[in-house]
Amino acid sequence: MRKILGHWAFALVILLAGSTGGWWLTGVGLGNIQDLRQLERVPASKVGAALPGEINLTATAQPLNNKTLASHHTKTPSLYYRFRHEVEKRDSEGRRSWSTRQDFDRAVDFLLVDESGEIRIASEGDINAIDWSVAQSYQTVVGKNRYTEWRIEPYADLFVFGKAVSASDGLSVRFNQPGFYTPIISTFGQYAEQQDMGSGGLFALWGGLALLGLGVLGAVYLLKVHRLLVYLSILTGVLALVLVHLALSMMQQDIANGVTRYQAHSQAASKLIEQRLQSINQTWTGWQNAGDFLDYRYQGLAYSEQQQLREVRLTLAVSQQRLAKQMQAIPERWLLPLWGFDMPASLEGLPEADQQDLANRLQAIDATKLTGGWLWAVIPVGLLLALLFTWLGFRQVRYKRLIENVPTSLTAGVSCGLAEVQGSLMIDDGKEPLRSPHTNSRCAWYYYKEEERRGSGKNAKWVTLEEKTDYVTFYAEDEEGRLAIDAKDAEIISRYDKVERHGRMRYTERTLRMSDPLYAIGQADVDKQQTDRLLMVRGDKSEPFILSNFPEANVMLMKARRGMFYLSLAFSGLLLALLMTFASSGGFAATDFLMAAMAAPLYMLLVTLVLHYNDLIFLKRRAERNWANIQVSLKKRHNLIPNLEKLTKRYLTHEKDVMLKVAELRKLYTQDKQALGQYLAAEHAAGQQLNAVIEDYPELKGNKVVAKLMKSLTRAENEVALFRSGYNDAVEIYNARIATVPDVFFARAMGFSRLAYIAD
Structure with missing residues (x-):
C-alpha cells in the first residue's frame, strides 16, 4: 500500500509540477521571443533622427559636461562600472570556491554621439532598470581575494535600446518608462543582444514544452493509461x-x-x-x-x-x-x-x-539567427538523445505489447515459442530453497549487493564490496500442472526490492520467494535434459524474459510507463534539435515554434506506426521459426524410418501388417501443412503397433538397438507434438493481429496474409 501511495504521489507531483512549471516557462520563453521581435521591429536610427518613443541607437559614448566616475578598484574614468569582490574558500577536500563579499554598480548620465547629432542617456537614475551587457574589463587575485570590474569608458561604442522622451533641454533616452522595449545598454552590439534574447527564449520555451510533456506523463500515470497511441494523442x-x-x-x-x-x-x-x-x-x-x-x-x-x-x-x-x-x-x-x-x-x-x-x-536587415559552435553541438546531441530514448522507449513498449498480445496459458497448454503463464513459485519436492544473504528469506532466486561509502564531500562514492545472483530451477505451478523455469538472464521484477543503509554501508536485495504468485513470459523450449517437457529460458534478445511476483497487469503497466517516460525524454531531445534548427535559419515567428513543437509528437506517431508494422513482422517470423523447428524435427524422424524398416524386416518377418505400414511412411512423408496431420497420425499408429509387437517378444524388448530406436522415436514424436502446438498458437496470434485495427490496414497495404494451421 505504501508503494502504491508513493507512486500516486509521484505521479501527482509530476502532473502538477509539469503543467504549472511548463505553462509558466513556455510563457517566459515566448515572452523573450516577443521582446526579440520588438527589438527587430524598431529600426536602427541615427541620433539626429531620434523621435519620442522606443529607440534603437548605436553610437559613441561621451561624457556629459566632462563628468565621469572613478571605478572602485582601478580608479579608471568610467561612465559605468560594476565591481565585485570575492573571497576564496576551501572545503574539507581542498576544493576552491569563491564567496561574494561585494557586488555593486554605478553610472552617470552621458551622451551618445554620431555624425548626425547627440542625445542624452539618462542612465544614472535608471541604473537598476537597465540590462547592462558589458564585457569584463579587469580581474586580479590578491592572496585570497579576487577583484573584478566591468566598465564603460568614454568613447566606447554602445548599443542602446530605450525610450526617447522629451524634456526641457531636448530629447533624452530613459529606461524606466512604459513602452514596448527591453531596456539595454550593451558593449557587444545589437545583433549579439538579439542572439542572447533568442537563445534564452528558445531554451525557456524548450524547457516549458518538455515540462508540459512530463505533466501529460503524470496524468496518464494517474489514469493508468498504457496504450502508446493514447499517450501520444x-x-x-x-x-x-x-x-x-x-x-x-x-x-x-x-x-x-x-x-x-x-x-x-x-x-x-x-x-x-x-x-x-x-x-x-x-x-x-x-x-x-x-x-x-x-x-x-x-x-x-x-x-x-x-x-x-x-x-x-x-x-x-x-x-x-x-x-x-x-x-x-x-x-x-x-x-x-x-x-x-x-x-x-x-x-x-x-x-x-x-x-x-x-x-x-x-x-x-538580417533576421536573427543563432550561430556558434555550441549550436551545432546542441542539434546533433538533441537528435542522438531522441534516437537513443526512442529506441529505449519502444523496446519497453514492444515488451509491453508482447505481454498484452501473447495469451496467458495454463502450464499444461504451453507450447514451444514465446509463452506466458501465471501460477505459484515452487521448487522440486524435498529440495531446500535458497536463503537470501540479507533478509534470510526462503527463495528460489535472489540478487544481493553490498556497498560501502568511501570518501567525503563531492568525492564520496559507493564502492561495491560484494555483488552476486543465485537461483535454482523452479516452477510456475497452477491447477493443470507445472512449467520448469531456468531464471538465467531473466529480468526480475519483484515486490521484494529492498535497499537499506546502515552507517556507511548500503545493502540491496531483490528476491523471488517460495509460494509467491509468479508471472512469467519467455521462450518455452524442449528441455534438453527431459525431452518430454518444456523449459522456459531466455530466448532471442529481442523477446522479453520477465519473471515477477506482480500480476500481469502491473508488469504491463510498468513497462508502458517506463516506455512512455523514455519517449518523453526522446520528445524533449527532438524538440531541442528542431527548435535550434529553426533558430539557426532565422525562424523566430510564433508559427515556427508551433511547427517545431508539433513535429515532435507527429514523429512519435510515425514511429508508433512503424512499431505496429514491426510487430506484424515479428509475429509472422515467430510462426515461420516454429514451422522451421517442425521441419527440422520431421527430418530427424524421417531419417529414423530406414532403421525402423530394417528392424522390422529382421525381427518381424511374420508381422506383415507392421512392415507394410512402416514402408508406407516413406511415401507419406510431407512438409505440406495440410497433409502433415495425416502423416503424423499414420506414423503414430505404426509406432504404437510396432511397440505392441515388441512387447510380445521378450528377445526384442531386451535388445539395446531396439530400445534405443524406440526411445529416439518417442523423443522425436514428443518434440514434434510440442512444436506443432507452438506453431498453431503463433499462427493464431498472428492471424488475430492482422484482422484487428489498425494492423489490418498494414496487412492489406504491405501484403500480410493469413497463415495456415497444421491440421490435427
Missing part, C-alpha cells in the same frame, strides 16, 4: 492547445504593439516636420506632397535639419514596411479582421533616391 492535443493559444496571443500582441508604436512614431514624425515647416512659413499637407527634403522648397532650413527630416521619413518608412510584411504573413493576414487591425498605409511620394535607400536598408 493526449500529448499532441495538449501541446497543440497550449501552443496555439500562446502563439495566437503572441501574434496578436506583437501586431498590436507594432501598430501602436508605428502610429506613435508617425504622429511624432508628422509633428516634427510640421514644426520645421512652420519655422519657414510652410504648411504640412501630408507625406504624399512632401517631396525631396533636400530640394529648393526646404532651403529655409539648415542642412542638418533637412537631413534630419529625410532620416525621420526613411526610418518611418522602414517601420511601415516591416510592420506590413508581418501583417501580410499567414496566418496573421487571415486574423487581422478578427483582431480589428488595418494594414498601415505606405508612405507615398518618396523621391527615387530615397526609395533606393529604403530598399537597401530593408535588404540589409
Whole structure:
C-alpha cells in the first residue's frame, strides 16, 4: 500500500509540477521571443533622427559636461562600472570556491554621439532598470581575494535600446518608462543582444514544452493509461492547445504593439516636420506632397535639419514596411479582421533616391539567427538523445505489447515459442530453497549487493564490496500442472526490492520467494535434459524474459510507463534539435515554434506506426521459426524410418501388417501443412503397433538397438507434438493481429496474409 501511495504521489507531483512549471516557462520563453521581435521591429536610427518613443541607437559614448566616475578598484574614468569582490574558500577536500563579499554598480548620465547629432542617456537614475551587457574589463587575485570590474569608458561604442522622451533641454533616452522595449545598454552590439534574447527564449520555451510533456506523463500515470497511441494523442492535443493559444496571443500582441508604436512614431514624425515647416512659413499637407527634403522648397532650413527630416521619413518608412510584411504573413493576414487591425498605409511620394535607400536598408536587415559552435553541438546531441530514448522507449513498449498480445496459458497448454503463464513459485519436492544473504528469506532466486561509502564531500562514492545472483530451477505451478523455469538472464521484477543503509554501508536485495504468485513470459523450449517437457529460458534478445511476483497487469503497466517516460525524454531531445534548427535559419515567428513543437509528437506517431508494422513482422517470423523447428524435427524422424524398416524386416518377418505400414511412411512423408496431420497420425499408429509387437517378444524388448530406436522415436514424436502446438498458437496470434485495427490496414497495404494451421 505504501508503494502504491508513493507512486500516486509521484505521479501527482509530476502532473502538477509539469503543467504549472511548463505553462509558466513556455510563457517566459515566448515572452523573450516577443521582446526579440520588438527589438527587430524598431529600426536602427541615427541620433539626429531620434523621435519620442522606443529607440534603437548605436553610437559613441561621451561624457556629459566632462563628468565621469572613478571605478572602485582601478580608479579608471568610467561612465559605468560594476565591481565585485570575492573571497576564496576551501572545503574539507581542498576544493576552491569563491564567496561574494561585494557586488555593486554605478553610472552617470552621458551622451551618445554620431555624425548626425547627440542625445542624452539618462542612465544614472535608471541604473537598476537597465540590462547592462558589458564585457569584463579587469580581474586580479590578491592572496585570497579576487577583484573584478566591468566598465564603460568614454568613447566606447554602445548599443542602446530605450525610450526617447522629451524634456526641457531636448530629447533624452530613459529606461524606466512604459513602452514596448527591453531596456539595454550593451558593449557587444545589437545583433549579439538579439542572439542572447533568442537563445534564452528558445531554451525557456524548450524547457516549458518538455515540462508540459512530463505533466501529460503524470496524468496518464494517474489514469493508468498504457496504450502508446493514447499517450501520444493526449500529448499532441495538449501541446497543440497550449501552443496555439500562446502563439495566437503572441501574434496578436506583437501586431498590436507594432501598430501602436508605428502610429506613435508617425504622429511624432508628422509633428516634427510640421514644426520645421512652420519655422519657414510652410504648411504640412501630408507625406504624399512632401517631396525631396533636400530640394529648393526646404532651403529655409539648415542642412542638418533637412537631413534630419529625410532620416525621420526613411526610418518611418522602414517601420511601415516591416510592420506590413508581418501583417501580410499567414496566418496573421487571415486574423487581422478578427483582431480589428488595418494594414498601415505606405508612405507615398518618396523621391527615387530615397526609395533606393529604403530598399537597401530593408535588404540589409538580417533576421536573427543563432550561430556558434555550441549550436551545432546542441542539434546533433538533441537528435542522438531522441534516437537513443526512442529506441529505449519502444523496446519497453514492444515488451509491453508482447505481454498484452501473447495469451496467458495454463502450464499444461504451453507450447514451444514465446509463452506466458501465471501460477505459484515452487521448487522440486524435498529440495531446500535458497536463503537470501540479507533478509534470510526462503527463495528460489535472489540478487544481493553490498556497498560501502568511501570518501567525503563531492568525492564520496559507493564502492561495491560484494555483488552476486543465485537461483535454482523452479516452477510456475497452477491447477493443470507445472512449467520448469531456468531464471538465467531473466529480468526480475519483484515486490521484494529492498535497499537499506546502515552507517556507511548500503545493502540491496531483490528476491523471488517460495509460494509467491509468479508471472512469467519467455521462450518455452524442449528441455534438453527431459525431452518430454518444456523449459522456459531466455530466448532471442529481442523477446522479453520477465519473471515477477506482480500480476500481469502491473508488469504491463510498468513497462508502458517506463516506455512512455523514455519517449518523453526522446520528445524533449527532438524538440531541442528542431527548435535550434529553426533558430539557426532565422525562424523566430510564433508559427515556427508551433511547427517545431508539433513535429515532435507527429514523429512519435510515425514511429508508433512503424512499431505496429514491426510487430506484424515479428509475429509472422515467430510462426515461420516454429514451422522451421517442425521441419527440422520431421527430418530427424524421417531419417529414423530406414532403421525402423530394417528392424522390422529382421525381427518381424511374420508381422506383415507392421512392415507394410512402416514402408508406407516413406511415401507419406510431407512438409505440406495440410497433409502433415495425416502423416503424423499414420506414423503414430505404426509406432504404437510396432511397440505392441515388441512387447510380445521378450528377445526384442531386451535388445539395446531396439530400445534405443524406440526411445529416439518417442523423443522425436514428443518434440514434434510440442512444436506443432507452438506453431498453431503463433499462427493464431498472428492471424488475430492482422484482422484487428489498425494492423489490418498494414496487412492489406504491405501484403500480410493469413497463415495456415497444421491440421490435427
